[in-house]
Amino acid sequence: MSRSVVGTRSRTRRATREALAELAIPLPRMRVVDVLREASLSAVRAPARTLLNALGTILGVAAIVSIMGLSGTARGAVSDSFDVLRVTQVTFVDSEQDRTVGRDGRAAGSSLTLRAQESVAGLNGVVDAGLFWQFADGRPQPVRRFRTQGPADLSTPSLPLNVASARALTTNRAVVVQGRLFDAGMEDRHARVGVLGVVAARSLGVTRVDRGPVVYVRDTPITVVGVVGDVQISGTMLNALTLPTTTAEDLGLDGEREIIVRTAPGAAQTIAGQGPFAISPLAPGRVTALAPPDSSLLRNQVQSSLTSLLLALALIALAIGVVAITNVTLLAVMQRRSEIGLRRAMGAAPRHIALLVLTEAAATGTIGGFAGASLGTLTVAVVAAAKGWPPVLDPMVLVAAPLLGTLAGVLAGAYPARKATRITPIEALQR
Amino acid sequence: MIELDLDAVAVTYPGVPPVPALRPTSLQIRAGELVGVVGSSGSGKSTLLNVLGLLEHSTAGVYRVRGVDTAVLTERGRTALRGVQFGFVFQAHHLLADRTARENVELPLLYRKVPARLRRRAAVQALRRVGLGHRLDALPGTLSGGERQRANIARALVQQPRVLLCDEPTGALDSASSEDMVGLLQGLNQDGLTVVVVTHEQWIAARLPRRLRMQDGVVVEERPDGVTPGERTDGVTTGGRP
Ligand SMILES: Nc1ncnc2c1ncn2[C@@H]1O[C@H](COP(=O)(O)OP(=O)(O)OP(=O)(O)O)[C@@H](O)[C@H]1O
Numbered sequence: 001m002s003r004s005v006v007g008t009r010s011r012t013r014r015a016t017r018e019a020l021a022e023l024a025i026p027l028p029r030m031r032v033v034d035v036l037r038e039a040s041l042s043a044v045r046a047p048a049r050t051l052l053n054a055l056g057t058i059l060g061v062a063a064i065v066s067i068m069g070l071s072g073t074a075r076g077a078v079s080d081s082f083d084v085l086r087v088t089q090v091t092f093v094d095s096e097q098d099r100t101v102g103r104d105g106r107a108a109g110s111s112l113t114l115r116a117q118e119s120v121a122g123l124n125g126v127v128d129a130g131l132f133w134q135f136a137d138g139r140p141q142p143v144r145r146f147r148t149q150g151p152a153d154l155s156t157p158s159l160p161l162n163v164a165s166a167r168a169l170t171t172n173r174a175v176v177v178q179g180r181l182f183d184a185g186m187e188d189r190h191a192r193v194g195v196l197g198v199v200a201a202r203s204l205g206v207t208r209v210d211r212g213p214v215v216y217v218r219d220t221p222i223t224v225v226g227v228v229g230d231v232q233i234s235g236t237m238l239n240a241l242t243l244p245t246t247t248a249e250d251l252g253l254d255g256e257r258e259i260i261v262r263t264a265p266g267a268a269q270t271i272a273g274q275g276p277f278a279i280s281p282l283a284p285g286r287v288t289a290l291a292p293p294d295s296s297l298l299r300n301q302v303q304s305s306l307t308s309l310l311l312a313l314a315l316i317a318l319a320i321g322v323v324a325i326t327n328v329t330l331l332a333v334m335q336r337r338s339e340i341g342l343r344r345a346m347g348a349a350p351r352h353i354a355l356l357v358l359t360e361a362a363a364t365g366t367i368g369g370f371a372g373a374s375l376g377t378l379t380v381a382v383v384a385a386a387k388g389w390p391p392v393l394d395p396m397v398l399v400a401a402p403l404l405g406t407l408a409g410v411l412a413g414a415y416p417a418r419k420a421t422r423i424t425p426i427e428a429l430q431r
Numbered sequence: 432m433i434e435l436d437l438d439a440v441a442v443t444y445p446g447v448p449p450v451p452a453l454r455p456t457s458l459q460i461r462a463g464e465l466v467g468v469v470g471s472s473g474s475g476k477s478t479l480l481n482v483l484g485l486l487e488h489s490t491a492g493v494y495r496v497r498g499v500d501t502a503v504l505t506e507r508g509r510t511a512l513r514g515v516q517f518g519f520v521f522q523a524h525h526l527l528a529d530r531t532a533r534e535n536v537e538l539p540l541l542y543r544k545v546p547a548r549l550r551r552r553a554a555v556q557a558l559r560r561v562g563l564g565h566r567l568d569a570l571p572g573t574l575s576g577g578e579r580q581r582a583n584i585a586r587a588l589v590q591q592p593r594v595l596l597c598d599e600p601t602g603a604l605d606s607a608s609s610e611d612m613v614g615l616l617q618g619l620n621q622d623g624l625t626v627v628v629v630t631h632e633q634w635i636a637a638r639l640p641r642r643l644r645m646q647d648g649v650v651v652e653e654r655p656d657g658v659t660p661g662e663r664t665d666g667v668t669t670g671g672r673p
């Protein structure tokens with residue numbers, strides 16, 4: 001046998017070109033429109049096969065869209081409850097360089113004043129705002145039950161001294177167990193009044209406030225108008241004596257001031273941004289907003305773990321989709337061996353066969369992507385309606401979904417296309 | 432002019448034992464010839480035809496088309512030559528079921544970058560030539576066996592091949608349709624087309640001017656006028672390298 005004769009002759013492109021030139025035969029070529037036309041004709045004329053092919057994409061893309069949509073919707077619901085419960089509080093403090101306290105105990109020009117408090121309270125989305133500080137960082141100060149001449153000794157009770165505007169008491173949701181809170185009128189009059197926390201009242205031996213008991217701070221008589229039993233924001237009030245801001249300023253009791261703001265749900269971010277301008281319009285940089293760090297951090301952690309989990313699920317769905325389409329496309333290629341062989345016999349080069357399979361897979365993938373996106377959207381809408389959540393679906397997901405289908409089609413078509421190029425024309429004839 | 436030239440070409444299918452479907456054969460077919468190939472089932476007729484049509488690779492020997500050695504061609508080059516040089520008519524019609532007669536006939540032109548309008552015109556012409564001008568938009572499933580085979584021939588003719596290779600083109604036809612088919616092939620041959628027909632029907636073989644008989648992979652030249660193979664000048668040698 002002279003098999004070797006065939007083997008040793010070089011089958012190069014150059015030799016091919018020369019041989020074909022001798023016979024005046026061009027290499028097979030296909031127009032792009034014809035590739036697209038053939039692929040879409042095959043897809044349209046065999047709708048059952050196309051549907052079967054698209055099924056993997058439809059399910060895959062539908063899974064991805066509904067996972068994205070449901071995670072967005074659920075996340076919206078979760079963050080809604082977080083926001084309503086927690087993120088309705090903003091605290092404004094003086095920026096670092098303005099917190100220096102003078103030797104006499106007065107703040108060196110803090111922007112946080114009663115006027116600033118009123119400006120903040122007037123902002124849209126603010127429920128209440130109050131000026132508050134602790135004298136000497138909350139270190140206990142001697143508070144006597146009776147006026148005495150001698151120096152303070154160990155038997156003298158000591159209490160932290162809090163300073164709050166009348167508004168701060170309501171902002172703090174102070175709950176009165178006896179008497180009343182001091183009000184704005186008393187504050188205006190620089191009244192020598194104060195409010196005791198339940199713990200402080202017990203340690204001072206104040207059991208009733210109806211007769212106006214008096215305690216002495218730096219020998220100034222302070223009439224106790226009420227006892228508070230519960231507060232929401234600043235727990236330090238329970239074992240402290242709390243004085244109006246005007247009175248405290250008279251007594252030289254200053255400290256690091258803050259304006260505590262309670263906002264409408266969802267307004268915290270906005271108020272945090274606007275607050276410094278309301279407090280210090282000429283130098284907003286002197287004021288810093290503190291959003292409560294704990295709850296937002298928690299929320300972010302919950303969100304990011306939820307997102308990565310769902311993203312992983314979506315990717316698995318995509319992978320399953322691609323494998324499914326690959327299988328079905330491969331099956332379709334095998335079923336169409338004779339058609340492919342026939343095209344080869346009619347002059348289609350292997351690359352044209354690959355192109356046909358790929359284009360058809362891409363077209364099928366795109367159709368599946370559209371159908372899947374619709375199905376996924378429907379799923380999100382139905383689930384959201386059943387749960388009573390507002391459906392949240394990023395429009396970009398809907399734009400990307402059909403493209404994802406195309407991509408899945410191309411990915412899934414690659415291997416079958418490669419397989420299809422191996423089909424020889426002779427296979428068309430052996431049936 | 433020598434159109435197709437087999438020089439000690441053989442095809443052996445791998446297997447245990449290997450199947451020598453075509454033993455080393457030297458054979459020349461000139462332009463404009465009308466050649467019949469006969470022989471019993473399994474004798475290698477289809478194998479010979481497939482090698483001639485570049486559908487099958489030979490495992491030995493040299494095959495030249497119009498003087499060009501086909502062994503130098505890459506797969507794409509082979510495809511190019513096959514698509515332009517040959518038209519195929521098979522026993523089974525092999526039309527795409529989801530394409531109309533016209534679309535099926537256009538198929539070979541798709542790979543020659545022929546614009547749609549010209550494709551359409553050529554397909555209609557070819558279908559008229561085989562007498563199917565009235566069924567242009569019919570799907571193959573709605574055509575009769577004879578009509579399908581004529582659509583098949585139209586598709587083989589649409590790119591104006593130099594050689595028509597037919598493997599039992601009348602195998603699925605009744606005798607009247609077969610008669611038409613043979614007349615059609617003879618007409619095409621008279622127009623200058625080289626035609627090679629595999630058939631197992633004696634009456635068809637009897638009407639062809641040149642005849643090859645195959646037996647167990649061996650090609651024997653046979654002439655209807657009874658002249659013995661040895662007397663031919665352009666004859667056939669078989670059974671090993673010359
Ligand atoms: N792909 C193949 N692999 C192995 N053997 C094959 C293959 N194709 C054909 N053969 C064998 O080669 C021999 C010749 O086959 P071929 O198809 O050429 O016969 P044929 O003369 O056309 O027969 P028929 O008249 O039945 O069509 C047979 O023995 C067949 O079994």
Ligand SMILES: [Mg+2]
Binds near residue numbers: 476477598
């Ligand atoms: Mg056969």
